[in-house]
Amino acid sequence: MHLFLNYYMNTFESLGLSQEILRAIEDMGFESPSEVQDKTIPILLEEPTDIVALAQTGTGKTAAFGFPLIQNIDLNSKKTQGLILSPTRELCLQITNELKNYSKYYKGLNTVAVYGGASITDQAKQIKRGAQVIVATPGRMKDMIRRQIIDISAIDICVLDEADEMLNMGFYEDIKEILSHSPSSKSTWLYSATMPKEVSQIAKKFMKSPVEITVGQKNVSTKNVSHEYYVVAGRDRYNGMKRLVDANPEIYSVIFCRTKRDTQKVAEQLIEDGYSASAIHGDLSQNQRDLVMKSFRNKQIQMLVATDVAARGIDVDDITHVINYQLPDEIETYTHRSGRTGRAGKEGTSMVIITKSEIRKIRQVERIIGQKFEEKKLPSGDEICKVQLFHLAKEMKETSINNEIDQYIGKLEEEFVDVSKEELIKKFFSVEFTRFHNYYKNAPKMAQPSESRSGGGDSYGDETRFFINIGEKDGFNWMSLKDFLKETLELGRDGVAKVDVKNTFSFFNVDNDHVEKVKATFEEFKLNNRHVNVEITKDNKSGGGGGRGRKKSKGGGGRRDGKSGGFKGKSKGGNKNVKSSFERRRRNR
Structure with a gap:
């Protein structure tokens, strides 16, 4: 070239x-x-x-x-x-x-x-x-x-x-x-x-x-887009996103999730909370996708929650924000996401919601797009209430008068004859202001990213530690097990961490956001006709400590079927039988 x-x-x-x-x-x-x-x-x-x-x-x-x-x-x-x-x-x-x-x-x-x-x-x-x-x-x-x-x-x-x-x-x-x-x-x-x-x-x-x-530089993001990131505790990801939305009342955005399941879940939560939102992902029929996109282009939908694949057809010049509910598995994909805003010479903002353990990924994205991210704090409830109040005031000031109301003016003046101008303004704006004020006054306190999680299982910052009943005896070392878990769970190159392989069992960490995905993937999982059992650990030591509190079955490290045996092969270099079986399943997916 x-x-x-x-x-x-x-x-x-x-x-x-x-x-x-x-x-x-x-x-x-x-x-x-x-x-x-x-x-x-x-x-x-x-x-x-x-x-x-x-x-x-x-x-x-x-x-x-x-x-x-x-x-x-x-x-x-x-x-x-x-x-x-x-x-x-x-x-x-x-x-x-x-x-x-x-x-x-x-x-x-x-x-x-x-x-x-x-x-x-x-x-x-x-x-x-x-x-x-x-x-x-x-x-x-x-x-x-x-x-x-x-x-x-x-x-x-x-x-x-x-x-x-x-x-x-x-x-x-x-x-x-x-x-x-x-x-x-x-x-x-x-x-x-x-x-x-x-x-x-x-x-x-x-x-x-x-x-x-x-045009510009290879892999570099457009200069019309500013990049921000917000660090939250894993369980507060959704509430953190809500704060960003509430703090930007004129937002017209695409919200990106990693999976179809997350996309649908986030959209449903937004709708339940009274927001104008919809999801677009691969499980929708073509007619459903067309209807969603038509509503979004006509601004009947304020927020479109999308997977990366589904978003490839979104070509709308007025999108004000891109919200990365989760960073993509492949960091290069971020360029495509942020490119949804800041189009046709307009300014745009790309927001990223991350946990503390993902800050390293922000540095990787910065190197790829050639731009720096600004770390920001989530807005407080008071800040959001103020923004919403003055947004309402601006809307009222710019509203065109409908003269059909003239016939009722006299009656309306009678209703408020004893009400001062100041009191009338307070009453009028309290209708909307009170809704936000009451919500954020009673909203649960968002945990700091360093605070530990509750609710069963260990917490390693923003990660959850799992026990799995396969180990060295089954032909795995830490590297081959990590590769196996990454591809089985489809979590990308940084999706699995702290892999610790023992004789008949092992441990590994994933981000808290992926806990349900791990459970669902291994619920009825078999490898070479053997049940693979995965559980959240109860042990606070990342170094292992075995399957404390579990029954050991012969050669199985907690196998469900109780049968003995394992995979052939030595731990060095991994297990060829496991690998070939796994690759066959992946090709057939």
Whole structure:
């Protein structure tokens, strides 16, 4: 690759775009090209070429590849000439709608969205009618090629949008399979927010001396976003988030959780507490997801609680805050999250709620995004009440008067004839102020992050310690057991700590937020037809001390079935039988 240096052109006309596209741009109200559009469009219009464009979410990447793609389409041919691969259904639909807006003055140009969760028969009918451009998710696209519904053997352009996210989601093999059905003569345009090694590998394998355009710096967050973190005790994560929401009454935000389960739980709690919120995650049907996103875009929903995968289709310019209810397992994903706010030149704030043990992760994120976080204290109840009071006053001052009320003014004045102006103001604002005042007056005191937890089991700062009935006798050492637990629990590289392996049992720590996940995962868990038993320890010594208070079964360290035996293998280097069995399960998931 080589770096292409360009200069700023100030108008869309100067980029070499057709009159049809310029008319569409005028209709949409775009005034001037963004940096990524300014740098890439002239190159893509000049001659067939491969390109790698690195730019943050919200910088206008869809138009950057959409305009030149449309202009390169031969309207006299119905064959598929352009393919765009995107990671999610939402993003696929979003790109398709935007391309239709861009090409509104190109009569006869047909763009079709191909994605899972919708009728493959209906999509096949649209393809059959002629689709010069196909926008697809990798899974459904691979399926339609296999069924010989789609032919991409003669495409001229392939766009890989959000390439880093597609690879994070495990689509590498699917992309390889899809591209194997395309001609080597095509141009490949790769757009990505970050440049991990996997994206570089894609570029090397499937592209020919690509031009590289970097808007800003690789993997660096936009300067329009400020980054804050709040340290809380693990059990206070939700109440801490509520304080942040209450302290920002005009908040319009995306709240990120690690799992679908957490996403649904947080959204339900917010709704129960009277907030305008909804969840979006992979378990929702396509129709449900569409309805949620429509409500969010129309601002009928103030807070959207989302998983990282589901959020890939969120393209809203007015989001004021991103709240990281939990940090992502892969630190690089934070760049995508924070990119949901601070779009289209507006300011935004990314808030992170962490426990004390996660502060080290904040330092890792800082190195990746090239920006410092500001540590802040959660607002007090008094501060929140004050903010809410003056927000209400501002709303009242800016409210348009409904003159239909004139007929009742006389009667209203009679009602308050003995009430002074000061008393009337107090009474009026007390209606809303009292609700917040009473809540925070009676709210339970939030524990300091260093305070210990109660409620069964050990507390190691913000972690819980578990006993598990496998150990050295079963072929594990601390490293192989840690790897096994991380992948089984899907907790990421820092998700399991303080692994201590004994002869017939072991101990390990996880963040308090993951306690229920550990319990659920190992509830009926078997490994090589053997029950694996996991329990919260009652021993305060992190060094082990055995399964105090437990019955030992022969060779099992507390096995449920009471059978003796174990896995073959030596502790050094781990157990090959365990590893191969585990890898088979992982591949079949």
